[in-house]
Amino acid sequence: MKRAVDQPPPLGTTVTVDDENAVDGPLHDQVYRRLRHALVTGRIVPGRAVTLRGLAQSLGVSPMPVREAIRRVSAEGGLEVGANRRVWVPAMDGERFDELIRARILLEPEAAVRALPHIDRERLERLRDIDDSIDVALERGDVEAYMAGNHRFHFEIYAANPSRVLVPLIESLWLQFGPFMRSVYGRLGTVALVDHHVDALDAIIAHDADALARAIRADIMEGMELIATSVLTVPAAADLPEDRRRA
Amino acid sequence: MKRAVDQPPPLGTTVTVDDENAVDGPLHDQVYRRLRHALVTGRIVPGRAVTLRGLAQSLGVSPMPVREAIRRVSAEGGLEVGANRRVWVPAMDGERFDELIRARILLEPEAAVRALPHIDRERLERLRDIDDSIDVALERGDVEAYMAGNHRFHFEIYAANPSRVLVPLIESLWLQFGPFMRSVYGRLGTVALVDHHVDALDAIIAHDADALARAIRADIMEGMELIATSVLTVPAAADLPEDRRRA
DNA sequence: TCTCGGGAAATGTGATCACATTCTGCTGGA
DNA sequence: TCCAGCAGAATGTGATCACATTTCCCGAGA
Structure with missing residues (x-):
């Protein structure tokens, strides 16, 4: 092989x-x-x-x-x-990864801020439950459960805003990230992963839009640096076979 | 009726x-x-x-x-x-319109700046041709030709970047804007429309990323203000019939 | 050991049909 | 004049089939 x-x-x-x-x-x-x-x-x-x-x-x-x-x-x-x-x-390749991260940083803090006034007590409770389940997944080293929880946490925030403009855009970005992140986590294990959602939860409780935006942004940056410091060599996109070109 | x-x-x-x-x-x-x-x-x-x-x-x-x-x-x-x-x-409703504009302002200047180094002489020439066709459409009062030209102009810039991350996101936004903008132009005619693409062309020629970002941003803001000053009353989304709810 | 064919298998595409659900428009009654 | 109810039309969904193209696999030849 x-x-x-x-x-x-x-x-x-x-x-x-x-x-x-x-x-x-x-x-x-x-x-x-x-x-x-x-x-x-x-x-x-x-x-x-x-x-x-x-x-x-x-x-x-x-x-x-x-x-x-x-x-x-x-x-x-x-x-x-x-x-x-x-x-x-x-x-995945370097350029695509960079643009995906950039789009996430541009859109997700904005979406979080716009969702903030719509987050009620029940949703906050659900966010806490999800965060707990993420901690459990990290302790058990369950990468898949961690990724599912992380996804649910972010979109439980964004989707509080009933408007369906920013959420589909961000969903698209996560859809493109998922497979690659999994392959990264597969090499690193869950030990390198930290739960950064407490800052976001605190900001939500305090109704602090700026703090929430900062927390989301930090969460994204953290994931990016994890990639940068671990997988320095991303597979080049140039050597794709002819039939693998985009339609 | x-x-x-x-x-x-x-x-x-x-x-x-x-x-x-x-x-x-x-x-x-x-x-x-x-x-x-x-x-x-x-x-x-x-x-x-x-x-x-x-x-x-x-x-x-x-x-x-x-x-x-x-x-x-x-x-x-x-x-x-x-x-x-x-x-x-x-x-369209007010909230959706606001988020669409916000997403455009966040994504399009970024996409333009990232595309700038990929714009070669031939593409610049095509941009000039498109801009000319827009002027013709405006003179003739042809709304549909104006909208088609405007779309082609923007994406002739963004698509210079071979990466297909930001472009599909922006395409999605334009897809959601199109029908609404048409109904707006239909009430105003093309007399209210101005061609703001010269600033963008100058910035491209000068390889000035900041100026290009500003030109794109100004172009978007201009369109938004056109709406704000003309169609103050946007149809409310609350009174949609039951079966018109999103799935 | 490597390369080149060639037949078989697998793929995406499009058409057509059947079916449950929903909408439409008319009719009846009050 | 209004409203409930019913029959017919129209809708989206899913299944199955045929077809052209592509890919895979294995063996012949150098």
């Missing part, structure tokens, strides 16, 4: 995206949610090919709803369709 | 989204591009319902590729699917 790291496995390999929740609504919606959750928690590695029939069989549904779910996720940047119309999880 | 402004017409009314270019690639891709162009140039009014079979018939294709195109556009925020799974062009 001489395959390089993060090189895609042979096509047609089954991809498991099982997810307990999300069992109502149209089938394509359920497939969409399960696929998205699998990406956000990094259950699918970058470069992995996703096929219609393969994913359909792995989920026990017909190819039809999978088609719509894949189209939807790829429109959000979570999957990439090639010139040969084949779909895979996009690979 | 007692229907209020921007109220959706009866379902099933055909929507024309003809577009000259874009005739290669998969059918669902062509439908996607034509649908998107129709939205960006404001050819479809907010509140207008979009049906599978209706759009398919109006484009002369089967409902299948339309289904994927609609799913893709709605994932980008250009269409909204209701709890009854029906699709329409989202209506």
Whole structure:
């Protein structure tokens, strides 16, 4: 096995995206949610090919709803369709990572500040519960549970704002980050991860918009530095095979 | 006819989204591009319902590729699917407008600055041509041509950066703005529109990143003030019928 | 050991059909 | 004049099939 790291496995390999929740609504919606959750928690590695029939069989549904779910996720940047119309999880490179981080820093503090007045007591309680579950995940070294909790924490804040403008944009960014972050955590383990959400919680309780923006920003910067100090060599995007170009 | 402004017409009314270019690639891709162009140039009014079979018939294709195109556009925020799974062009309200403008101001100057080093002589020439066509459109009072040119101008800049992170985010914002701006221009005419792209062109020629960011920002702010000073009363989102809630 | 074909398998695309749900418009009654 | 109710039309969803293209796999040849 001489395959390089993060090189895609042979096509047609089954991809498991099982997810307990999300069992109502149209089938394509359920497939969409399960696929998205699998990406956000990094259950699918970058470069992995996703096929219609393969994913359909792995989920026990017909190819039809999978088609719509894949189209939807790829429109959000979570999957990439090639010139040969084949779909895979996009690979990460330095430039893309930098822009993703920049977009997160621009959008997420803004979204948090705009959501702040909408955060009521119950939501704050849920945020505390999520934060606790993150601590548990970190103690147990459960990377996947940590990533799921981290995602839920951030969007439990942003989604307090009923407007659906900033949230979908930020969701798109997380969708693109998930698989890569997982591969990073996989090399580092959870020991390097720290829970920085207490500052955000304090700012919410104090109704301090500036402090909340700073806490969110610090949380993002921290994750970025974790990458910078650990994975100095990011795979170059130049040496992709011809058929892996974007459509 | 007692229907209020921007109220959706009866379902099933055909929507024309003809577009000259874009005739290669998969059918669902062509439908996607034509649908998107129709939205960006404001050819479809907010509140207008979009049906599978209706759009398919109006484009002369089967409902299948339309289904994927609609799913893709709605994932980008250009269409909204209701709890009854029906699709329409989202209506605008004050909060949404504010967040869209804010996101544009955060993302577009950044995208322009990152694209600046990639703008070569040929692209600059294309930008000049586009700017000329905008002037022609303004003189002729052709709103649709103005909107198409304005879109092409901005993305001819942003897309110089080969990375596909910021551009899709900004595309999503324009997709949501298009129908609303058209209805605004429809009331004002093109006399209120000014071409502010010369500052951007000068900044590009001078390789001045700060000046470019300022020019883009000013262009966005200008459009916003045009709305603020003209359409003070934006339709309230509260009085939407039950079935028009987001899914 | 490596390279080049060639047949088989797998892929995405599009069309068509069936079905449950929802909307529309008319009719009846008060 | 208004409103409830019903029948018919229209809608989105999902399944299945056919087809062109691409990819994979294995063996022949150097």
